[in-house]
Amino acid sequence: MFKNILRRLTILNSLVFLLIFIAFTTILYQYIDFRLFDKIDYAVQLQASSFRVPRGAPKPPPKPPDPRIFLLLQSTDGRIIHPGPAKIEEISNMEEFTLMTNPGEIQTKNYEGHIYRMVSIPYPDTDNSLNEVNGFLVQYVIAVSNVDAEVALLTNLLWITLGGGIIGTIAIIFAGYFLAKHAMVPIQAAWEKQQQFVSDASHELRSPITGIYTNAALMLKHPENNVEEESYRLHTIMKESMRMKNLISSLLTLARSDANKSDLHLELINISEVIENVLEHFKGVEELNGISLISDIQPHLTVIADKERLHQLSVILLDNALKYTQAGGQIHINCFESNKNVIVTVQDTGIGISPKNLPRIFDRFFRADKARSRDSGGTGLGLAIAKWIIEKHGGKINVESELGKGTTFTVSIPSHMNHKS
Secondary structure, eight states, X not given: OHHHHHHHHHHHHHHHHHHHHHHHHHHHHHHHXXXXXXXXXXXXXXXXXXXXXXXXXXXXXXXXXXXXXXXXXXXXXXXXEOOSSSOOOSOSOHHHHTTTOOBTOOEEEEETTEEEEEEEEEOSOTTSBSOTTTOOBEEEEEEEEEOHHHHXXXXXXXHHHHHHHHHHHHHHHHHHHHHHHHHHXXXXXXXXXXXXXXXXXXXXXXXXXXXXXXXXXXXXXXXXXXXXXXXXXXXXXXXXXXXXXXXXXXHHHHHHHHTTOOXXXXXXXXXXXXXXXXXXXXXXXXXXXXXXXXXXXXTTOEXXXXXXXXXXXXXXXXXXXXXXXXXXXXXXXXXXXXXXXXXXXXXXXXXXXXXXXXXXXXXXXXXXXXXXXXXXXXXXXXXXXXXXXXXXXXXXXXXXXXXXXXXXXXXXXXXXXXXXX
C-alpha cells in the first residue's frame, strides 16, 4: 500500500515541479525573444517613418542607429531601389525579397540563408521624386535589419533549454521521490501507530470480555447455586465490566482528541479547590492501602481551564501514584504559583521507573509493570490522556524517576489570570 502511495506522490510532485519548470523556461524564452526583437522593431520602424526624399541634389540619408539596418524604396510601379550610397551585396534580387510585404506589419523573412526583420511604411508624400533622371516616385519605405545573431542566440537558448529540461526532468523525478518519501514518514508512522493502537485495544478488550464470559459460563454450569455461593464470580464479572467501561471511555476520549472533536469548556476555576476535592475522594483509598497522602496546596489559585478535565487530570496522577506505591509509602501533592504558571507536583515513594521506560510512559497502552497495573484495573491510557489534557491547556508535564525511590510528576499550566476569591 505504501509503495503505491509513494509512487503516486512521486508522480504528483514531479508533475508539479515539471509544470513549474516548463512555465518558467517558457516565460524566460519569450521574455528574451521579446527584448531582443523589441529594440530591433522599434529601430526599423523609426528609420522607415523618419525617411524623407531629399529635395534638389541627392544627399545620403542619415546614418542609421544600427549599421545592420538598411532602407529600400518601392515606387508606385513596383520598382525597388536602395537610396544609400553603399551597395547592398546581401540581397541579389530586391524585388523578390520585398514581395508580399504587408504595409505597417513587422515581418520576419528567410532569404538566401539569412534572416531579416522588416517593415514597410507608406511614404507620406508621393509628389516628391527621388531624382529627375528616372522620375522614381516613392510609395513605400521598407526598413530591413539582419537578425541572424538574434535568431542564433535564441536557437542556442532553445537547445540549452531542451538539454536543461532533460537534465531538470531527471533531477525533478529524484526530488519528487525524495519529497514523497519524506512526506511518507509521518504517514507511515501514524499508520503503524494506529495499527499498534488497534492491536493493543483489541488485546485489552479481550481480557475483560474473556473474564466475563468465563465466569458467566461457570455460573450456568451450576444453576442450583445461590447468589452467595456465586458471589466471587459475580464480583469478578462486575470488576471486569467496570474495567471494560473505563477502557472504552478512555478510548473514546483519545479518539475525540485525535479528531480534534473534544472541545474544552473554558472558564475561570479555582484549581486549588479542584485538587482538594480529588484528595477527599482518595481518603478512603489512602486508609485502605496504608499510604500517606501529604498535601501542600496554596489556596485560591485560579486558571482559565476546563474544570472536568483538570479534575480528570488530578485523578489520573494520584491514581497512578497509588498504583505503584507500596503500603507504608507516601505521596506528596503540591500546588503553587511560579512565573505566571500554576505548578502541580505529585511525588511518590513507589517502585520508580527505569530509564529505558521513562520516555515511553506517555505512550498509549504502555505499562512499566503490566501485572501490577492490570491487577489494579489500569488500562495503560491514563498518562496519555493526562498529557493530552495538559497540552490542550497550553501546559507542560515533566517526569523524574529513580528505581526503588519513587517518581515525581510536575505539571505546569499557564495561570492566565490571578484572582483572589
